[in-house]
Amino acid sequence: MSISAKQVKELRDATGVGMMDCKEALKEADGDFDEAVSILRKKGQEVASDRAAKEADEGLVVTALSDDASVGAIVEVNCETDFVARNDEFQEFANRVAELALTERPSDLDALKALTYEDDATVEDELVALTGKIGEKLAVRRVDLLESDDGRIISYIHPGSKLGVLVDVEGDGDLEEAGRDVAMQIAALDPIAVTRDEVPEEVTEEEREVAREAALNEGKPEHVIDQIVDGKLDRFYEDNVLLEQAFVKDSSVSVQEMIDDAGLSVNRFTRYALGD
Known part of the structure; x- marks a missing residue:
């Protein structure tokens, strides 16, 4: 049967799939719009299955904050190539997933993937559909939420969106400016804890044994x-504990001294580097 340009455009607008794929799906469905949508979804599943064994090492780290900055979400979404990581649709999907994580506060990654993305499609469904459109393996790799009791969450995304930080700060000073300095410190020097008391005992014991040997x-x-x-x-603590590190903007002072002068304290943080 003849498929009109209007039908193809409607399917394209609804699914985001390329014009030729939409036309072929409509032909296969004898012009039935819903059936054509189903065909395109199945095609996405086939592509996802074909790409399952591929490595998805590229992608984006994105964050989302509540209006009052009391809660932050951070997610890592992966693809196979940096070219796709710069794709508008991929970036839109990653940011939408971060917003969903923020508003719905899923308990874990599986719960995030089960959230409704749009209409009757879940995040996982949209991921499969987008895989079909783009033709690469895509994955939502991890998600975390950080909530502040009495302060605010500061978000920092390093240029390129391959490294992101959420940090919970509170105090009487300029939380936004000083908090951003703390977030950039965490991004740059990758501390393992805020204070030495928070360093896992097994890490301390391993360092102690290495030093002794x-x-x-x-x-x-x-x-x-x-x-x-x-x-x-x-010296290990000075290199790896946030408050004991030399401040990256002024190595003559520690982070502890910097935040004391700025009038804030640091409660906790989450740092995502792509692929970690």
């Missing part, structure tokens, strides 16, 4: 081993 291998006297180990552990 190195001192013994260097032939240091037994009576100074503990002192050497404590010194190396202090």
